Amino acid sequence: MRKYPTNLLSRRSTHLVAVAALVLLATHSASAEPNLSTLTTQLDSVATAIKNYFEPISRIALYIMAIVGLIGAVAVYGKFSSGDPDTRKSITNWFGALIFAGIVLIVLRAIFL
Numbered sequence: 001m002r003k004y005p006t007n008l009l010s011r012r013s014t015h016l017v018a019v020a021a022l023v024l025l026a027t028h029s030a031s032a033e034p035n036l037s038t039l040t041t042q043l044d045s046v047a048t049a050i051k052n053y054f055e056p057i058s059r060i061a062l063y064i065m066a067i068v069g070l071i072g073a074v075a076v077y078g079k080f081s082s083g084d085p086d087t088r089k090s091i092t093n094w095f096g097a098l099i100f101a102g103i104v105l106i107v108l109r110a111i112f113l
Contacts, residue, residue, distance in 0.1 A: 054112050058105055065101050072098070
């Protein structure tokens, strides 16, 4: 039987947070004297990289959402054609997931752009 972690963060995300903290500490302690202009230059380059990669990734996410929508439409049509009484629940599940993914994409676009 598979055991699930009891804490809110999974083991993988805990490792990612730890690695990110180590990288930040290593880059901060690498310089003998803290230089604010170097830090702001690095943060600006990271912000520019995120902005450059966000548009293609969001476009790919929209394509994936369109494919999932088509698959969901075919699945709902199949249930409707066979007379399954569970059609309304299936519609809610498939298209609710698409609406949620669209809202998440809008929120991420508002944060990063």
